[in-house]
Amino acid sequence: xxxxxxxxxxxxxxxxxxxxxxxxxxxxxxxxxxxxxxxxxxxxxxxxxxxxxxxxxxxxxxxxxxxxxxxxxxxxxxxxxxxxxxxxxxxxxxxxxxxxxxxxxxxxxxxxxxxxxxxxxxxxxxxxxxxxxxxxxxxxxxxxxxxxxxxxxxxxxxxxxxxxxxxxxxxxxxxxxxxxxxxxxxxxxxxxxxxxxxxxxxxxxxxxxxxxxxxxxxxxxxxxxxxxxxxxxxxxxxxxxxxxxxxxxxxxxxxxxxxxxxxxxxxxxxxxxxxxxxxxxxxxxxxxxxxxxxxxxxxxxxxxxxxxxxxxxxxxxxxxxxxxxxxxxxxxxxxxxxxxxxxxxxxxxxxxxxxxxxxxxxxxxxxxxxxxxxx
Numbered sequence: 001x002x003x004x005x006x007x008x009x010x011x012x013x014x015x016x017x018x019x020x021x022x023x024x025x026x027x028x029x030x031x032x033x034x035x036x037x038x039x040x041x042x043x044x045x046x047x048x049x050x051x052x053x054x055x056x057x058x059x060x061x062x063x064x065x066x067x068x069x070x071x072x073x074x075x076x077x078x079x080x081x082x083x084x085x086x087x088x089x090x091x092x093x094x095x096x097x098x099x100x101x102x103x104x105x106x107x108x109x110x111x112x113x114x115x116x117x118x119x120x121x122x123x124x125x126x127x128x129x130x131x132x133x134x135x136x137x138x139x140x141x142x143x144x145x146x147x148x149x150x151x152x153x154x155x156x157x158x159x160x161x162x163x164x165x166x167x168x169x170x171x172x173x174x175x176x177x178x179x180x181x182x183x184x185x186x187x188x189x190x191x192x193x194x195x196x197x198x199x200x201x202x203x204x205x206x207x208x209x210x211x212x213x214x215x216x217x218x219x220x221x222x223x224x225x226x227x228x229x230x231x232x233x234x235x236x237x238x239x240x241x242x243x244x245x246x247x248x249x250x251x252x253x254x255x256x257x258x259x260x261x262x263x264x265x266x267x268x269x270x271x272x273x274x275x276x277x278x279x280x281x282x283x284x285x286x287x288x289x290x291x292x293x294x295x296x297x298x299x300x301x302x303x304x305x306x307x308x309x310x311x312x313x314x315x316x317x318x319x320x321x322x323x324x325x326x327x328x329x330x331x332x333x334x335x336x337x338x339x340x341x342x343x344x345x346x347x348x349x350x351x352x353x354x355x356x357x358x359x360x361x362x363x364x365x366x367x368x369x370x371x372x373x374x375x
Contacts, residue, residue, distance in 0.1 A: 021221025063357025
């Protein structure tokens with residue numbers, strides 16, 4: 001038995017953040033009823049990479065039931081009210097104010113249903129100065145400063161996945177689990193509000209501290225860490241890049257002795273501490289390049305292993321697909337094809353092999369749900 005079996009989650013969701021949150025709840029055994037507009041969640045049309053279906057939609061909507069509603073209409077609004085009356089959790093990520101205008105504001109719903117947990121996911125929160133702003137992932141990456149500290153020295157760069165959406169979904173999931181535990185202890189529901197911007201801004205805490213309190217905001221450093229050295233990508237004679245990380249002075253000594261074979265660098269004041277190495281990064285990189293340009297990647301990584309220095313290959317998607325650490329799972333998309341994806345990151349022990357359900361077609365469960373909740 002999975003931990004959330006017997007719980008009902010109703011979700012008025014679209015795109016990524018809320019669907020990821022509720023996918024996690026479905027994986028844990030909750031019954032998730034996804035409310036879609038007549039045209040369906042627009043994420044269904046993002047691409048056709050998942051063997052004819054959207055990659056995003058396949059990843060985030062397995063194991064859910066799809067109910068098409070136009071809850072601006074009296075009959076459909078009544079059905080949604082009945083669903084919420086039976087629900088443990090209501091999740092929504094429509095534009096701020098949309099659910100309130102439709103008669104489904106979280107505050108009013110919790111007054112009517114004290115045990116209900118509501119979770120409102122927005123782009124920038126509901127303050128009047130920002131509530132109107134559209135909040136797609138790339139826009140939030142830009143507004144929060146994530147892009148400004150990402151990329152190479154010459155140009156900022158987008159984080160390569162929908163990081164703010166994903167972060168908001170994972171944060172919402174954790175908050176809902178906490179609220180469910182609190183309800184078990186104290187006997188009442190909770191109102192949760194999460195914005196993509198708040199999540200991204202909290203992740204910016206270290207750059208924020210450097211910029212606001214130390215007046216030294218980090219610069220874009222490409223494949224190098226802005227405040228630790230050496231920590232980044234280094235190229236060997238054969239043109240292959242390896243990322244390595246030195247975290248303390250013990251590792252630095254081993255690195256000099258066993259990898260660079262340059263004992264003289266241990267006593268060099270320019271490299272005597274992490275702060276000194278960061279300050280003299282250009283000189284440090286030149287010294288390392290002089291050694292690494294003489295050896296190939298196999299020798300370099302062999303020395304790193306012998307010195308117990310953390311390192312990694314700069315992998316592409318093909319490398320990921322054959323990585324020995326990669327676990328996968330197969331999901332049946334809405335047109336009946338098996339799509340292999342990376343596995344859920346949490347291993348549930350004996351529950352690991354539990355079925356996860358298929359991806360629903362638009363309104364696949366509408367008729368059955370309407371009959372079930374007719375009164």
